[in-house]
Amino acid sequence: MEFWRVPLDAQAIEIxxxxxxxxxxxxxxxxxxxxxCPRGILAFSARFNKKGYHPPEVLQPKSxxxxxxxxxxxxxxxxxxxxxxxLQPPGL
Amino acid sequence: MxxxxxxxxxxxxxxxxxxxxxxxxxxxxxxxxPGCGIGTAFAATLxxxxxxxxxxxxxxxxxxIGCSGRAAGYVKLDSFxxxxxxxxxxxxxxKLGNPELNVVVFSGDGDLFAIGGNHFIHAARRNMDLTVICxxxxxxxxxxxxxxxxxxxxxxxxxxxxxxxxAPFNLPLLAWASGATYVARWTVLHTRELTESIxxxxxxxxxxxxxxxxxxxxxxxxxxxxxxxxxxxxxRERTIIRNxxxxxxxxxxxxxxxxxxxxxxxxxxTCIENYDKTCRLPE
Numbered sequence: 001m002e003f004w005r006v007p008l009d010a011q012a013i014e015i016x017x018x019x020x021x022x023x024x025x026x027x028x029x030x031x032x033x034x035x036x037c038p039r040g041i042l043a044f045s046a047r048f049n050k051k052g053y054h055p056p057e058v059l060q061p062k063s064x065x066x067x068x069x070x071x072x073x074x075x076x077x078x079x080x081x082x083x084x085x086x087l088q089p090p091g092l
Numbered sequence: 093m094x095x096x097x098x099x100x101x102x103x104x105x106x107x108x109x110x111x112x113x114x115x116x117x118x119x120x121x122x123x124x125x126p127g128c129g130i131g132t133a134f135a136a137t138l139x140x141x142x143x144x145x146x147x148x149x150x151x152x153x154x155x156x157i158g159c160s161g162r163a164a165g166y167v168k169l170d171s172f173x174x175x176x177x178x179x180x181x182x183x184x185x186x187k188l189g190n191p192e193l194n195v196v197v198f199s200g201d202g203d204l205f206a207i208g209g210n211h212f213i214h215a216a217r218r219n220m221d222l223t224v225i226c227x228x229x230x231x232x233x234x235x236x237x238x239x240x241x242x243x244x245x246x247x248x249x250x251x252x253x254x255x256x257x258x259a260p261f262n263l264p265l266l267a268w269a270s271g272a273t274y275v276a277r278w279t280v281l282h283t284r285e286l287t288e289s290i291x292x293x294x295x296x297x298x299x300x301x302x303x304x305x306x307x308x309x310x311x312x313x314x315x316x317x318x319x320x321x322x323x324x325x326x327x328r329e330r331t332i333i334r335n336x337x338x339x340x341x342x343x344x345x346x347x348x349x350x351x352x353x354x355x356x357x358x359x360x361x362t363c364i365e366n367y368d369k370t371c372r373l374p375e
Contacts, residue, residue, distance in 0.1 A: 028126035075131025
């Protein structure tokens with residue numbers, strides 16, 4: 001994010017990062033996660049799932065801030081995000 | 093991104109969905125239509141149950157008939173899918189039979205307020221210790237989109253092709269007037285507030301009622317020219333959060349403004365407390 005002036009506590013604020021996971025065969029293509037992602041990082045993919053819907057895919061994986069909104073708005077239990085720091089095995 | 097989607101969820105590389113332990117995943121994908129709000133409200137209920145810290149082995153979910161009634165079949169807890177309109181009487185019996193249980197009723201507007209309307213007002217009057225979550229999709233979705241007790245004035249349904257001539261119920265007003273100790277209304281878009289509200293209602297003793305407005309894109313939406321996403325945008329543009337608003341102002345009319353929030357949060361002796369005090373006299 002670009003600031004016109006760097007906030008005084010910019011060094012102290014830690015931006016969380018997440019990784020989005022999609023269980024594609026559960027998706028019914030309602031598009032809620034795509035529409036309401038505050039970072040706008042999701043889009044319909046071109047491929048079909050088992051039921052014939054287009055599941056979402058992550059366009060900019062690095063922009064996810066792990067807010068979980070896609071997870072809680074999804075009516076299908078099909079998308080969720082996990083904290084990236086807890087995912088990386090130690091030593092990497 | 094392929095790395096995140098190709099390995100199976102639950103494998104060593106990919107963690108499971110956070111609600112996987114509370115849903116019967118062998119039955120998912122569920123029957124609810126694409127864009128239906130029930131799934132979101134159901135997920136919010138499960139999240140609230142989990143985060144409220146109650147003993148889930150002593151928690152039951154009861155639903156009636158209708159699309160929302162299917163929720164009882166998808167939760168991996170003791171649950172019961174009752175006959176039409178009888179979710180609250182069944183839950184009352186469950187609670188009286190074993191007062192240790194936390195009983196959550198998850199059902200639709202048709203079930204709770206049309207055929208089950210009397211049960212609702214009397215359970216609220218007695219202040220039964222239940223948490224009632226009503227998914228209000230403004231029509232009878234499962235049977236083909238007929239007019240319901242909550243259909244807004246002039247809305248089109250299968251049985252009111254020229255618009256609903258009647259006025260709908262104001263559900264929080266009804267709950268308030270019947271004596272509920274906790275009353276709130278949210279939409280599926282306000283999931284975080286909804287989850288917090290449900291959590292509060294579950295931990296609170298007494299009759300708690302939460303109305304959740306959710307889209308029914310296939311039956312209600314199609315006849316009123318609203319796609320699922322348009323309904324959610326309507327929820328964003330035409331709602332206002334006003335806690336402790338006057339319950340008589342809470343009509344659902346999306347041509348004007350719909351008030352959301354927590355309307356009642358009070359204490360009153362519950363049915364079981366009053367019964368013990370009156371009928372179980374110390375010897």
